[in-house]
Amino acid sequence: MIRLKDIALRLGVSAMTVSKALRDEPDVSVATKTKVKKLAAQLGYVPNAAARSLRAKSTCMFGLVIPSLINPIFARVVMALEERAHEMGWEIIIAQSLNRADREENCIRRLLSRRVNGIFLSPVYRIEAHAPIYEELRRQQTPVVILGHRALFCERFSNVETDDIAASRATTQHLLSLGHRKIACFIGPPFAPWAQERFEGYRQAMSEAGIPLDDQLIFQAGSTIEEGQAAALEMINESTPATAIQATNDLVAIGAANTFLAQGVQIPRDLSIAGFGNILTSEHYRIPLTTVRQPKYRQGIAAMETMQNLLDGKPNELKRLPSELIIRQSTGPVPRS
Amino acid sequence: MIRLKDIALRLGVSAMTVSKALRDEPDVSVATKTKVKKLAAQLGYVPNAAARSLRAKSTCMFGLVIPSLINPIFARVVMALEERAHEMGWEIIIAQSLNRADREENCIRRLLSRRVNGIFLSPVYRIEAHAPIYEELRRQQTPVVILGHRALFCERFSNVETDDIAASRATTQHLLSLGHRKIACFIGPPFAPWAQERFEGYRQAMSEAGIPLDDQLIFQAGSTIEEGQAAALEMINESTPATAIQATNDLVAIGAANTFLAQGVQIPRDLSIAGFGNILTSEHYRIPLTTVRQPKYRQGIAAMETMQNLLDGKPNELKRLPSELIIRQSTGPVPRS
C-alpha cells in the first residue's frame, strides 16, 4: 500500500509537503501540488484512515446498534442514516443486539473501542440510567441518539421517536368509533419499549371511553406471525367475546387473521383486526390491513440531524414524529349479532 | 479517554507491561496482571482500535457494498454476515450503491481508505475486469467476495451465488408442465445481473421445450410493484394471448396480479403468475404466490467462510447454493378455452 512517504521519496520532497498538497493547503506552490497529485493518482494512493483518525482524534465513524437487520422497520432508518453519512463522507458500523441486553452491551463496548464519534441506538429494554454501560457512555461523553423510547437522562443523549402511543390510541379510537367495545389487545414482548407504548395507547383510549380494562381481552402475542396465530387460537379456545383485535404489529395481526379466516370467520364482517407498522405485506394481504404508518425514513434523517447537533455541542433534544393511522379493509362496524 | 499510559503511570510500571498484561502475554507475573486488569476495569479503559490497527496493519473490519438496505433479500445476507463478524470480534461497515455504478465505486474507494481487510460486494452491473475500480482492488490484493453474479477474474476474488438460472428454469418448466405454452416473461432492469440470469433460465427452459422466444411475450417490467402494474396494463392493451406470466421478482408479480385481479381475471383459473424471491408478502398475498426461495442467510454464512479462506491465503472459489421453487396457488393448469 502506497504511503505519503512513498510519494515524497519519489518526488524528493517531504511527506509533509505531500500531505499538504493533497489537502490543498495554501502554503504549497501550484507546481508542486500538480506534481504531487498526478503521482498520487498514478500510484493509486489512498490515505490511511486509521492513521488520520489517530492523529485527528476523530474517526468520522458512527456506530449503529439495532435489534435486527431483517426487521424492515429498521431497514428504512438505516437506509436514511447511511445516505446522510455518505454525503458527509462518514462511515457507519452496524451491530445487531438480537434483542439481548448482553449483546447490546457488547456491541456498544466494541463501538467505543473503535472510537466512533457517535452511536445510534435502538435499545432492547427501556433505558435505565444506572445500567453500567449507559453510565460508561455518559462518562465518556459519547453522543448517543436513541431511536424511539425516550431516555433523556444526560446531556449527551438525544431522542428521536415516532409517536406510537398517539398512533395506537388513534387505532383504538377508530375501533371504538365503529361501535366496538370488546376490543382484544394482542400485546408484544412485555419488556420491549415499543410494545409497552402500543399497549399504553390502547389503555389510554379505553380509559377515555370509560371502558375498564378487561384481563380476558389481553393476550401475550409476541411479535411474529406464529405467535399471532397462537394467541388467536387461545382466544378461540376461551371463546373470548371480542369483536375486534388490536395487534402489537402487522405480523401478529396477520397471524391472527390467518387463524380466524381458516375457521371461517369473516373479516371485517365478524371480526375487525388492526395491525401496526404498515409493512408491505399488510397492504397486499388477503384483506388489506388497517394499520399505522411510521415515518421511519424521516426518523433516520432526523436522527442524523440530532446527532450533528450533539457533535456541534448543542444541547440534547427530543424529537417526536407523528405516525399515521391507515384505515383499510380489515376493520369495519361492530357486528349486530 | 483512558490510555495505556494512564494506567501505567498510576501503577508505576511501563505502558508495555500494561499492554502485555491486558493481552495475557506470558512474560508478565500473575500479580501484575491482576493489578493491571483491576485498575483497567476500574478506570473503564477501552483500547483504541485505530492505534492498534495502525501498528498491526490489520483493521479487523470488513466492508459491505450492496444496492439497497431496504431490500429484504439483502437484509438476510447482511444479518448472517454481521452475526459471524460479531463472533470473530470484527466490524462491518455498510455502504449502499443505490444501483448506481459511480456510487458503488465511491463506496469501494472509501472502504479502501478505511483499510478494511476484505469487501463483500453485490455489484450493480455485471463485473468487467477492466473497470478501473476493480483493477485497483486487484492491484491492492484486497480480498473480495462477490455476492451473486459470477466474476472470478483474479485470484483474490471469490464468488458466492444462489443458482438463479436453474431456479428460473425450474419455474418455467413448472409452467410448461401445467400445459402453458404462451408464457409471458416480465424481465427486470436490463443491466442488472440478477435480471439477466432469471431471463436466461426462462430462455433455456423454453428452448429445451422447443418453443421459440416470442418478442411479443417479453415485457420490460423493472423491479417494483408499480412497474409490474404498468407491464400488465401494456399486456392487456396489446391483448397478448399469454396464459401465464413469469415475473423477475415477487413485487413485479404482485403488481401484475393486482392489475389482472382488478380487471376480473381469475388467478390461476384464467392466468398463472409466478414470482421470484419469496418475500414475506408473496406467502400472504391474496393468492399465495408461486415463487423461488433463495437461501440468503446461508449465502451470508458461506460468504464469510469464503472470505476467511481468502484471508488465509487459500485460492479463490466459486460457491453456488441451490434455490428452490415453491409452488403455491398462483399457478395452475392452462385454461381449456
Add this chain to the structure above:
DNA sequence: GCAAGCATGGCAACTGTCCGAGAAATTATC
C-alpha cells in the same frame, strides 16, 4: 565460583498522518 537458564519488565523503534515552528528560497522594497 562461574556459566547458563529463567521469569519479569523496560527501552527504543515503528505504524501513517498532521500540527506548530522554523528554515530556506524567492520576491518586493528602499
Add this chain to the structure above:
DNA sequence: GATAATTTCTCGGACAGTTGCCATGCTTGC
C-alpha cells in the same frame, strides 16, 4: 545591493498501541 516580506518547504514531535530485543535479578547445575 542590502534588507525586509513573503512564499514554499522541512523538521521534530505527537497520536496510542505493539514488536523485538535487551536488562535486570534470581535460581540452578556443574
